[in-house]
Amino acid sequence: MNWTKDIRQGNIIVFPGEPVDHENAEDFESRLIPSVKEASRSGGSLIIDFHDVDYMTSVGLRALMMAAKEAEPTSVKILVTGMNETMREIFHISGFEKLFVIHESLESALDATAAT
Amino acid sequence: MLVRFWGTRGSLPTAMRSSEVRGKLIGALKAANGRHFQSDTDIGDFVDNELDFPIRATYGGASSCVELDGASDEYLVCDMGSGLREFGLDAIRRSRDGRGKTYNFFMSHLHWDHIMGFPFFVPAFDPDVTIRIFGGHKTIEQALRRQQEKISFPVPFDFLKARFEFTTLVPGEMAEVAGCRVELIRQHHDNDSYGYRFSCNGKSVVYSTDSEHKLEDRISIQRFVEIFRDADLVVMDTMYSLADAMSMKADWGHSSNVVAVDLCHRAKAKRLAMFHHEPIFDDNTIRKIHLDTIRYEELMRKESALEVLCAYDGFEVPL
Numbered sequence: 548m549n550w551t552k553d554i555r556q557g558n559i560i561v562f563p564g565e566p567v568d569h570e571n572a573e574d575f576e577s578r579l580i581p582s583v584k585e586a587s588r589s590g591g592s593l594i595i596d597f598h599d600v601d602y603m604t605s606v607g608l609r610a611l612m613m614a615a616k617e618a619e620p621t622s623v624k625i626l627v628t629g630m631n632e633t634m635r636e637i638f639h640i641s642g643f644e645k646l647f648v649i650h651e652s653l654e655s656a657l658d659a660t661a662a663t
Numbered sequence: 664m665l666v667r668f669w670g671t672r673g674s675l676p677t678a679m680r681s682s683e684v685r686g687k688l689i690g691a692l693k694a695a696n697g698r699h700f701q702s703d704t705d706i707g708d709f710v711d712n713e714l715d716f717p718i719r720a721t722y723g724g725a726s727s728c729v730e731l732d733g734a735s736d737e738y739l740v741c742d743m744g745s746g747l748r749e750f751g752l753d754a755i756r757r758s759r760d761g762r763g764k765t766y767n768f769f770m771s772h773l774h775w776d777h778i779m780g781f782p783f784f785v786p787a788f789d790p791d792v793t794i795r796i797f798g799g800h801k802t803i804e805q806a807l808r809r810q811q812e813k814i815s816f817p818v819p820f821d822f823l824k825a826r827f828e829f830t831t832l833v834p835g836e837m838a839e840v841a842g843c844r845v846e847l848i849r850q851h852h853d854n855d856s857y858g859y860r861f862s863c864n865g866k867s868v869v870y871s872t873d874s875e876h877k878l879e880d881r882i883s884i885q886r887f888v889e890i891f892r893d894a895d896l897v898v899m900d901t902m903y904s905l906a907d908a909m910s911m912k913a914d915w916g917h918s919s920n921v922v923a924v925d926l927c928h929r930a931k932a933k934r935l936a937m938f939h940h941e942p943i944f945d946d947n948t949i950r951k952i953h954l955d956t957i958r959y960e961e962l963m964r965k966e967s968a969l970e971v972l973c974a975y976d977g978f979e980v981p982l
Contacts, residue, residue: 569884569929604963605905605925609878612909633962640955641921642906 548574549599552582557591558660560653564599567607576610583614587621592660596653598629608641615646624648626656664733664866666896666936668978670725670746673873673902673917673939674776677724683945690718717946723976725749726776727872727939729898734863735842737765741859741870741898746976747780755786764791767841770798771872772856773806781807782816792825797832797840799847799857804829832857848890850874851883852916860890866982867893869932872900872939875908875916876926884926891930895982898974899923900939901956920956927969928960934970935960936980949973 548571549564561582567575579595586593593614597603611625618625628650630638638644650656670676694714700706710719726744738754740747758764766786771777786792796803804827808820832838834857838845843863850856851874858871869891878884891897902908902917920937927935937956940949953973960971972980 569881569925572878573881602963605919605922606878608905608921609909612906636958636962640959641919642904646906646910 548578550578554589554591555657556661557589558594558657559586559589559591560594560596562596562599566601566603567610568602568604569606572604572606572610575607576613579610579614580617583617583621583623583625586623587618590622592624592626593618594626594628594653594656594660596629597627597631597634600629600634601631602633603637605641608637608643611643611647624660626650626659628653628656664731664863664868664982666868666898666980666982667730667732667750668728668746668936668938668974668976669730669750670728670742670744670780671722671938671940671974671976671978672724672726672744672776672942673900674726675942676726676745676776676779677942679721679724679946683721687718687946690714694718715950717950720975721946722940722949722973724942725976726779727771728780729870729938729974731843731861731863731868734861736763737767737841739767739769739841739843739861741769742771742777742872743768743779743781743784744777745780745783748783748785751780751784751786758786764789765793765841766795768794768796769845769847769859769870770796770800770803771850771858771870772798772852772854773800773803774853774873775810777873778806778810782811782818787823787825790824790826793828794825795828795830795840797830797838797845799832799834799849799855801831803831846890848886851877856916858887858890860894866895868982869894869897869899871897873916874900874918875914876918876922878922887926888930891926891932894927894930894932894934896934896936896980897923897927897930897932898936898938899926901937901952902939902941904952920952921959924956924960924963924969924971928963928965931966932969933967934972934980936972936974936978938974
C-alpha cells in the first residue's frame with residue numbers, strides 16, 4: 548500500500564495512503580507494527596495521519612488494535628489524526644473512538660506529544 | 664418462505680423491567696401530545712406508524728430460537744433457546760389445523776441458552792410427534808438428557824413420548840431435510856458451534872450465531888464469505904461492538920455488527936438480521952446499535968445495498 552513516514556520531535560508519523568480493507572490489511576499491519584517498535588526505540592509517540600484514508604473496514608481496525616496491543620507494554624502512545632467524517636463515524640460505530648486519542652490536526656497531535 | 668424469530672436474546676433470557684415500561688408509556692404520551700383519538704383503530708395506527716420501535720415495542724428477551732417456515736409440511740427450527748416454548752405452543756395450534764407433526768431442529772451448539780427451551784417444548788409429550796435433531800456435536804442427546812435429570816428438572820427425558828432421531832452432521836457434506844438443502848460450517852466458540860446455510864425453494868438463509876471471527880485467519884474468513892454467498896438472509900450474532908469483541912471480550916466467542924456487515928458485503932448477501940442481542944442492552948440501546956449498523960452499511964457500500972434488519976421476538980421476514 549501507499550505509505551510514507553516522517554519523524555518529528557522524536558515521534559514517528561505515518562501516512563497510510565489509501566483505504567484499508569481485506570485487500571491490503573495485512574500490508575497495513577506489516578507496516579504499522581514495526582512503526583510502534585520504531586517509536587519505542589526512539590522514545591517518542593506514534594502518530595497515524597489518516598488524511599488519505601477514505602475508509603477502513605474491520606480488518607483495518609483490527610490492525611490498529613494489534614498496534615495498540617504492541618504499544619501497551621511500552622511507553623509508546625498512539626495518536627490518530629487527519630480523519631475525514633467517514634472515518635470518524637467508523638471509529639464511533641465500532642467503539643474505536645474510546646480506544647484511541649483522536650486529534651483534529653497533526654499539529655495538535657504533535658503538541659499533545661510535547662506536553663507529555 | 665418465512666423466517667420467524669421466536670427468541671433473539673443472547674446468553675440469558677431477559678425480562679423488561681417496570682422502569683423500561685414506564686419509559687415507553689412516557690414516550691408514547693409525549694408523542695401523542697394531547698391528541699384526541701376517535702377509535703382504537705386510530706390509536707393503533709398512531710402506535711404503528713408514528714412511534715419509534717423502542718417506544719411502541721420491544722426486542723424481547725427469549726433466547727435463541729428461529730423457525731424457517733414454508734419449505735415443506737415439516738417444521739424446521741434453529742436452536743432450542745427459551746423462545747422454543749412459545750414456538751411449541753404455536754406449532755400445536757398449527758398441527759391441530761392439519762399440519763404434520765414432524766420437527767427438524769438444527770443446533771448451533773449446546774450451551775444452556777440454546778437448549779433451555781426444550782424441557783418446555785410441549786409437542787415432545789405427544790406420541791404422534793417425530794423430533795429429528797441435527798448438529799455438528801455428537802453430544803446433543805447427552806446434553807438434552809442431562810438438563811432433564813432430577814437434580815435440574817422434575818420431568819426426565821425418558822418420560823417424553825415423541826419419537827426421537829439424532830443425526831450428527833459433518834461440515835462440507837450436504838444434507839436434505841424438510842425440503843431444504845443444508846450445509847454447515849464449524850465456528851469459533853467455546854467447544855465449537857456450527858452455522859447453517861439452508862437452501863429451500865430457490866431461497867437461501869444462513870443461521871450463524873455464537874461465532875467469533877478471527878480476522879487474521881483469512882482462510883476461515885473466506886469460508887464464511889462462501890457460505891454467506893448471495894444469501895437472501897444472514898442471521899448473525901452481533902452481540903458486541905467490534906472494539907469490545909477484539910479487546911476485553913476477545914475469545915468470548917461472539918461477533919460484532921461491523922464484522923457482520925463486512926462479511927455480508929463481501930458475500931453480496933441481500934439481508935442481514937442482527938441477532939443474539941446482549942442481555943444488558945435495553946431497547947433504546949439495541950435500536951441505536953441497529954441505526955449505527957445501517958449507517959455503517961451505507962458508508963461501506965460499494966455495490967448493491969445490504970438491508971440491515973434487527974431481529975426481535977416475533978419478527979417475521981418473508982423471503
